Amino acid sequence: MRSPKLAALELKRFGRGKLPRAALAALLLLPLLYGALYLWSFWDPYGKLDKIPVALVNSDNGATVKGERLTAGDDISGKLLDSKTFDWHRTSAAEARKGVANGTYYLSLTVPSDFSRQIATSSGKSPETGALKVRTNDANNYIVGQISRSVFSEVRAAASTKASRGFYDNIFISFADIHGETEKAAKSADKLGKGIGKAKKGADDLARGLAKAKEGSRDLKSGLGTLYKGSGTLKTGAGGVADGTQSLSDKVNNVAAKVRPFLKEHGKEIGDVSQLVADASQKASDSLDTLPETTSTAATKARKASDDLAADYRTRCEGAVPADPDCPALKKSVAAADTAADVAEDVNKLVQDHTTQLDALGGHLDDLHDQALWLARNAPHLGTDLDTAVRKVNALNSGAEKVAKGAGTLHTGLSTAKTGASDLDTGVGKARGGADTLGGGMFRLVDGTGKLSGGLHDGADKIPDYGEQDRDARTEVMADPVRLVNQALHKAPNYGTGFAPYFIPLSLWVGAMVAYMLIQPLNRRALAVGASSWRIAFAGWLPVAAIGVFQTLALMAVLHWAIGLQMARAAGTLGFLMLVTACFAAIVQWLNARFGPAGRILVLALLMLQLTSAGGTYPVQTSPRFFNAIHPFLPMTYVVDGLRRLITGGGLGPVWLACGVLLGFSAAALALTAWSARRRQVWSVDRLHPELSL
Numbered sequence: 001m002r003s004p005k006l007a008a009l010e011l012k013r014f015g016r017g018k019l020p021r022a023a024l025a026a027l028l029l030l031p032l033l034y035g036a037l038y039l040w041s042f043w044d045p046y047g048k049l050d051k052i053p054v055a056l057v058n059s060d061n062g063a064t065v066k067g068e069r070l071t072a073g074d075d076i077s078g079k080l081l082d083s084k085t086f087d088w089h090r091t092s093a094a095e096a097r098k099g100v101a102n103g104t105y106y107l108s109l110t111v112p113s114d115f116s117r118q119i120a121t122s123s124g125k126s127p128e129t130g131a132l133k134v135r136t137n138d139a140n141n142y143i144v145g146q147i148s149r150s151v152f153s154e155v156r157a158a159a160s161t162k163a164s165r166g167f168y169d170n171i172f173i174s175f176a177d178i179h180g181e182t183e184k185a186a187k188s189a190d191k192l193g194k195g196i197g198k199a200k201k202g203a204d205d206l207a208r209g210l211a212k213a214k215e216g217s218r219d220l221k222s223g224l225g226t227l228y229k230g231s232g233t234l235k236t237g238a239g240g241v242a243d244g245t246q247s248l249s250d251k252v253n254n255v256a257a258k259v260r261p262f263l264k265e266h267g268k269e270i271g272d273v274s275q276l277v278a279d280a281s282q283k284a285s286d287s288l289d290t291l292p293e294t295t296s297t298a299a300t301k302a303r304k305a306s307d308d309l310a311a312d313y314r315t316r317c318e319g320a321v322p323a324d325p326d327c328p329a330l331k332k333s334v335a336a337a338d339t340a341a342d343v344a345e346d347v348n349k350l351v352q353d354h355t356t357q358l359d360a361l362g363g364h365l366d367d368l369h370d371q372a373l374w375l376a377r378n379a380p381h382l383g384t385d386l387d388t389a390v391r392k393v394n395a396l397n398s399g400a401e402k403v404a405k406g407a408g409t410l411h412t413g414l415s416t417a418k419t420g421a422s423d424l425d426t427g428v429g430k431a432r433g434g435a436d437t438l439g440g441g442m443f444r445l446v447d448g449t450g451k452l453s454g455g456l457h458d459g460a461d462k463i464p465d466y467g468e469q470d471r472d473a474r475t476e477v478m479a480d481p482v483r484l485v486n487q488a489l490h491k492a493p494n495y496g497t498g499f500a501p502y503f504i505p506l507s508l509w510v511g512a513m514v515a516y517m518l519i520q521p522l523n524r525r526a527l528a529v530g531a532s533s534w535r536i537a538f539a540g541w542l543p544v545a546a547i548g549v550f551q552t553l554a555l556m557a558v559l560h561w562a563i564g565l566q567m568a569r570a571a572g573t574l575g576f577l578m579l580v581t582a583c584f585a586a587i588v589q590w591l592n593a594r595f596g597p598a599g600r601i602l603v604l605a606l607l608m609l610q611l612t613s614a615g616g617t618y619p620v621q622t623s624p625r626f627f628n629a630i631h632p633f634l635p636m637t638y639v640v641d642g643l644r645r646l647i648t649g650g651g652l653g654p655v656w657l658a659c660g661v662l663l664g665f666s667a668a669a670l671a672l673t674a675w676s677a678r679r680r681q682v683w684s685v686d687r688l689h690p691e692l693s694l
Contacts, residue, residue, distance in 0.1 A: 054086035055096035055108035063116040073111035076132075080109070100135050107136045196445050207436055218425055225422075228415060230404075242401045249397040253390060274376035278369045285365040292355060295348040302344035306337040490649035493566065500565055501643035502616025504555065505580060505636050509610075511551045512584040513603050515544045521593040522677050536677040537670050541589050548581030568649040576646055576655065580639050583662040586669035587635070593676040610636035635665050 060073025081088050091099065096108035110133040233240055313334045317327035492498040523531075523539045531539075556574060559565040567573045591599040591606070613620060613627040614636045620628055631637055642658035645651065 050085070050087055052086050053099075053105050054088055055091045055099050055105040056080060056088045057091060057093050057096045057108060057110040059093065059113040060111045060115045061113050061117075070116045072116040076111060097135070107134060109134055192449050196449050239404065242397075242404045245397040245401070249394050253394070268380060271376045271378075271380055274372045278372035278376060282365075282369050285362045285369065289362065292348075292351050295344070295351040299341070299344040299348035302337075302341040306334070306341040309337045310334050490568070492648050496563065497565060497647065499616070500559065500647055501640045502614070504559075504577065504643060505584075505614075505639045506607075506611065507555060508548065508551065508577065508581045509584050509588075509607055509636070512544055512548060512581065512588040513600070513607070515547050515585070516588050516592050516603075517600070519543055521589045521673070522680055527677065527680055533674040533678040534670075537589075537593075537673040540593070541586055541670060541673070544585040544589065545582045548585050549578055552577045552581055565647070567647050569646045572655070573643065573646040576642055576659070579659060579662050579666075583635060583666045583669070586666045586673070590669040590673040590676065593673050593680070606634075610634045613637065614640045616640050635662060638662065 056077060058073045058077045060071065062069060062071045062073070064070070077090075089105065091105075091108075093110060096105065096110065099105035100108050112133060115132070309330075313327070313330050317330060519540070521540045522536055526536045526539055552574065556565075556577065560567070560570075587606075588603050591602045593599070595602055609630060613623065613631045613634060615623075615631065616636075620631050620637075638654070638658035638661045641654040645653075645655050
């Protein structure tokens with residue numbers, strides 16, 4: 001008897017009597033208890049948060065900011081009540097605390113009494129942080145606490161943004177005030193600088209006048225002292241002074257007589273020589289400027305000439321028969337040219353390496369040129385200048401003689417004049433020192449006011465001066481500088497759709513597990529007649545696989561039309577689930593066929609391992625290392641990945657991989673079942689008296 005006929009006979013057993021029919025109906029609908037009911041129970045929990053009772057306590061007393069009333073607590077409370085995020089209940093603090101403790105409310109949100117005042121300080125001198133207080137009780141429900149943290153994070157961000165606007169607006173207004181005051185300060189600094197400039201000019205004029213007065217007072221003091229000393233001597237012999245001045249005049253005239261002829265005779269030669277020195281230094285400086293380029297050109301040309309001469313030598317002398325008689329001399333020339341080229345290159349390198357020293361030498365030559373040029377211009381007049389000096393000395397001698405004549409008359413008054421001149425010189429000296437100090441201070445003050453004015457103008461240009469529109473725009477951006485733009489690829493519309501790839505294979509596995517509680521994994525009649533092991537394996541697998549098809553159709557029909565599951569690839573999903581239920585039936589069949597009653601425990605254990613390692617809820621990377629290790633080796637891992645792509649969309653790579661894995665598991669399980677059937681055809685003591693029977 002063939003496998004399909006054996007499978008049909010197995011299914012016909014369920015048509016005899018009401019109880020078998022009810023069992024078959026229950027078997028077909030069993031996956032709905034796991035798939036449909038589980039998914040239905042939390043299909044869209046986030047869409048029904050408004051059913052969760054939450055206490056709202058608003059104790060805020062408000063605050064007054066710049067004459068305006070701020071009620072941040074009322075604003076937040078009103079927005080929360082309008083949002084319908086939760087089922088909000090306005091309560092007192094005591095009622096909220098009691099309600100969270102006894103489970104009346106899942107959590108509470110409290111706006112403290114000083115909330116508005118703390119928000120208002122964000123734009124003042126001493127900003128404080130406003131605190132919203134959330135009270136949860138995980139004994140009521142842990143998930144609600146997790147949801148509330150996400151919701152209240154958005155509430156906190158919105159409240160923080162509102163508080164920041166006032167703070168940043170105050171900053172920008174301060175910028176405008178600082179800008180205006182800095183411009184005023186800069187203009188005042190300009191006026192101050194002009195006034196100090198005038199004062200500095202007056203101080204400079206005073207210093208110059210006092211300098212001249214100092215020179216005069218010093219000369220007066222010196223002259224009166226000399227006259228005073230001489231006046232005493234003049235009483236007994238004024239001629240001594242005249243003799244001294246005469247002696248001085250004689251010495252000057254004597255020296256002048258010796259120097260004058262040389263200067264007058266050689267003045268032109270001195271000028272000419274100086275001019276030659278100036279011209280030579282100028283030419284040397286010009287040559288130094290072109291020396292690097294000249295040496296570089298010379299080195300290049302010398303090397304080229306050496307290479308050309310060497311090439312000529314090779315052409316005329318190397319390999320030539322008969323040899324040219326000029327070759328020996330030409331060879332020496334080649335060597336000499338090569339040496340000359342090396343020397344030229346060394347000179348060029350030396351010049352290039354010492355360009356800094358050459359530049360310094362050029363500067364010294366320029367100084368020599370200027371000094372020689374001055375001497376060349378003034379040399380012809382040195383004799384005349386000497387004559388002028390001699391005439392002045394002679395005039396001094398004549399004046400000394402006249403002074404000697406009136407010395408007796410002046411002697412009496414010079415004592416008093418000498419004392420007054422000394423006091424005058426000391427006072428003028430102090431005044432001159434003060435004027436110099438004043439001039440230096442005024443100079444630094446002028447420089448400082450210039451820097452102050454420039455700095456204030458620069459600072460005023462750099463300080464922003466925002467208008468009301470610009471200020472509002474910048475306040476808006478700085479108060480909330482980062483916005484989150486969500487972009488979800490193949491987004492699941494609700495919580496249930498996201499978890500469907502996890503619960504659907506769970507229900508199909510349970511369906512196969514229960515089916516083999518009612519259907520024998522190995523057909524006893526086929527075993528008794530000695531049928532082929534493959535035929536026996538297929539005869540036990542086909543009925544459960546067929547039941548699995550109907551289970552899949554019933555489950556997906558209810559999920560789609562009754563609960564609302566939308567599939568991106570509906571036909572592909574159904575076909576894929578047919579393969580899944582066939583694979584699961586093969587695996588469960590083998591475990592029951594091979595291990596007997598213990599196989600049912602193994603089926604349940606394998607289900608637990610798959611549920612914990614498939615990554616159907618949280619990513620498997622968040623699980624302990626053991627589950628990460630078995631993750632790639634269990635079929636439900638690939639089923640979950642494939643269903644996610646078929647239900648919510650995306651590339652089909654994981655689907656084809658899952659199909660290959662499921663086919664591999666199915667073939668391996670059927671082969672192992674056939675091997676187990678072959679063993680069951682041989683009776684043993686263990687089979688006659690099993691240790692465990694379920």
